[in-house]
Amino acid sequence: MKGITRVQCACLLLLLLSAAVLAQTFEEFKKEHILPEGSKTCNDMMKKINKENxxxxxxxxxxxxxxxxxxxxxxxxxxxxxxxxxxxxCKRTSEEPCKYKNLDLKDKKVTIKCENGLPVHLEKAKHQGF
Structure with missing residues (x-):
């Protein structure tokens, strides 16, 4: 009986850790999806969100x-x-170095996931014209 309980606990812990890793916070959402003031091009904006390499x-x-x-x-x-x-x-046009092209779109419908009163995820847009 103890062996089954340990396995169940390990599975539950693994599940909870997976959910925590996949969750996005409001700060991450803001960094990745709200246009920073003063930003002009996708190349500038994407430098701030791309991870190393x-x-x-x-x-x-x-x-x-x-x-x-x-x-x-x-x-x-x-x-x-x-x-x-x-x-x-912003769509990548090359990887080394990272380069992007801009597509400015007006009045587009986006889907936002809210958690606990805060936006945390922007659904993949179906309107992307690339």
């Missing part, structure tokens, strides 16, 4: 203020919401 293939930035995006999830626990806004899609 990697070039993310594509990324979407919302052209809105942090407070506006945060307010969308204010009364939501674990909901997915739709929002229409201007965005910038």
């Amino acid at each position: 990697t070039c993310k293939a594509i990324n979407t930035f919302l052209k809105e203020k942090v407070a506006s995006i945060k307010a969308l999830c204010e009364d939501k626990k674990n909901d997915t919401i739709s929002h229409t806004c201007d965005i910038i899609d």
Whole structure:
């Protein structure tokens, strides 16, 4: 009986750790998906989110203020919401060095995952025109 309990505990621990690793925080969402003030090009913006020795293939930035995006999830626990806004899609054109092209899009619908009243994930946009 003790062997089964240990295996069950180990499986539960592994499951919980996996969920924690996959979860995204509001700070990560903000860094990866809200257009930083003063940023002009995808090449500049992507330098801040690419990890060492990697070039993310594509990324979407919302052209809105942090407070506006945060307010969308204010009364939501674990909901997915739709929002229409201007965005910038960045698509990788080369890996060494990492280079990107910009696509400015107006009034595009995006889907945002809210957790505990904060935006934490931007669903892959279906509108990307690359």
